[in-house]
Amino acid sequence: MASLLQWYICGFHVNCEDISILLAHVNPTVVCLQENVLAADKTIKFNNYTTYCMPAVEANDTPRGVVAMLVKNGISRSQISLNTSLQAIALHITFHSHLWGCHKTTIRGKLIEDFLLKHNLSLLNDGSPTYFHPATSSLSAIDLRIADPSLFLDFSWSVDSDQHG
Secondary structure, eight states: OEEEEEEEOSOHHHHHHHHHHHHHHHOOSEEEEEESSSOTTOOOOOTTEEEEEEEEEOTTSOEEEEEEEEEETTSOOOOOOOOOSSOOSOOOOOOOOGGGTOSSOOHHHHHHHHHHHHTTOEEOOOSOOOEEETTTTEEEOOOOOEEOGGGGGGEEOOOOSSOOO
16 A cells, blocks of 8 residues: 655755655655745655755745655556646645544635535545644644545555654
C-alpha cells in the first residue's frame, strides 16, 4: 500500500536530518512538505526521491517559502501543469470541522465540507490531531488530506505521535 507523509516543517535546514530519518524509517511513497522560511531559490533534494516544488508568493509578489512534493523513484507519475495562483502541490487549510476531528465546526469548515460533497472528493483524515500549538500546548486537526475517491483505498493515513522537531 502506498503511504503519504505530510509535514509543515517550519525550518527546512533545522529539520533536514529529521526528514531523512523519517524517509528511512517510514519509507513513504509520497512526501508533502510546506515551508514558510526557505528561500524560493533553495533546492530540496533527498536520495531516492524526485522533488517537485512550488514557491509561495505573497500578495506583493514577494517569494516566501515553498511547498514541495517528493515522490519515490520508481513510482509511475507525470507532472500536471496547473493554471492557478494557488500553491497547488499541497494546500494548508485551517478551517475547523467535526468531519476531520476538530472540536467545533465553523462556517468556513462547513464551506469545505460542502466543497468536498459538491466535487465528490474523499477526506483521508481519521480525526487524529495534526497540529501541536506550542503556546497553548493544545492539539488540533487542521491539516486535511483530500483525494479523488478512486485513490481512497490506495493510501493509508495516520499521524505520527513523534513531533520530529
